[in-house]
Amino acid sequence: KNQVEQSPQSLIILEGKNxxxxxxxxxxxxxxxRWYKQDTGRGPVxxxxxxxxxxxxxxxxxxxxLDADTKQSSLHITASQLSDSASYICVVSDRxxxxxxxxxxxxxxxxxxx
Amino acid sequence: EADIYQTxxxxxxxxxxxxxxxxxxxxxxxxxxxxxxxxxxxLHLIHYSYGVNSTEKGDLxxxxxxxxxxTEHFPLTLESARxxxxxQYLCASSEDGENGYEQYFGPGTRLTVT
Numbered sequence: 001k002n003q004v005e006q007s008p009q010s011l012i013i014l015e016g017k018n019x020x021x022x023x024x025x026x027x028x029x030x031x032x033x034r035w036y037k038q039d040t041g042r043g044p045v046x047x048x049x050x051x052x053x054x055x056x057x058x059x060x061x062x063x064x065x066l067d068a069d070t071k072q073s074s075l076h077i078t079a080s081q082l083s084d085s086a087s088y089i090c091v092v093s094d095r096x097x098x099x100x101x102x103x104x105x106x107x108x109x110x111x112x113x114x
Numbered sequence: 115e116a117d118i119y120q121t122x123x124x125x126x127x128x129x130x131x132x133x134x135x136x137x138x139x140x141x142x143x144x145x146x147x148x149x150x151x152x153x154x155x156x157l158h159l160i161h162y163s164y165g166v167n168s169t170e171k172g173d174l175x176x177x178x179x180x181x182x183x184x185t186e187h188f189p190l191t192l193e194s195a196r197x198x199x200x201x202q203y204l205c206a207s208s209e210d211g212e213n214g215y216e217q218y219f220g221p222g223t224r225l226t227v228t
């Protein structure tokens with residue numbers, strides 16, 4: 001069964017600190033892995049997309065890594081800001097479907113305190 | 115920010131009422147999607163469309179229906195709302211093509227059925 005598991009479920013950090021969110025997946029075949037940021041009451045917004053051949057990708061203070069062999073990804077947030085408070089969702093796409101089938105994790109709820 | 119819009123943003127309605135959730139995008143995307151998301155849970159695909167006059171049911175069974183008469187418009191209708199329909203509904207669109215194309219999400223409609 002294709003699944004995407006994220007940890008931790010929730011995380012509280014102080015402003016200015018770094019943090020790392022984890023994503024493990026069993027989706028096969030694999031096309032790409034995405035990290036989305038979802039603010040409360042809003043739709044998800046894409047942070048990064050990585051294909052099989054990419055190990056790391058950055059978007060400002062966000063850096064995502066991918067280990068396709070172990071089927072693990074992480075999202076590292078540097079120098080956190082209050083606006084980083086959101087749910088971070090790991091999404092994996094399989095290449096077996098022309099629809100571009102996406103498998104969603106439940107997200108990690110990050111809270112940044114001043 | 116993606117040019118995809120949803121109305122209303124919030125809706126509280128009584129049991130048995132008919133409702134239509136609107137979704138429009140100005141990016142000319144052929145593919146559009148409806149997702150359902152409960153708090154703290156992953157997104158579930160309930161409907162999708164490859165283009166005009168194309169609609170398909172997603173992974174999660176839903177009593178809602180959709181139509182795609184125009185490329186930019188993908189409304190979702192519930193003929194008789196029930197409390198079990200209370201949820202957040204997210205609309206998304208993507209470019210036509212192979213897996214890996216970005217999905218752009220609208221802000222969502224939070225539906226409460228009393």
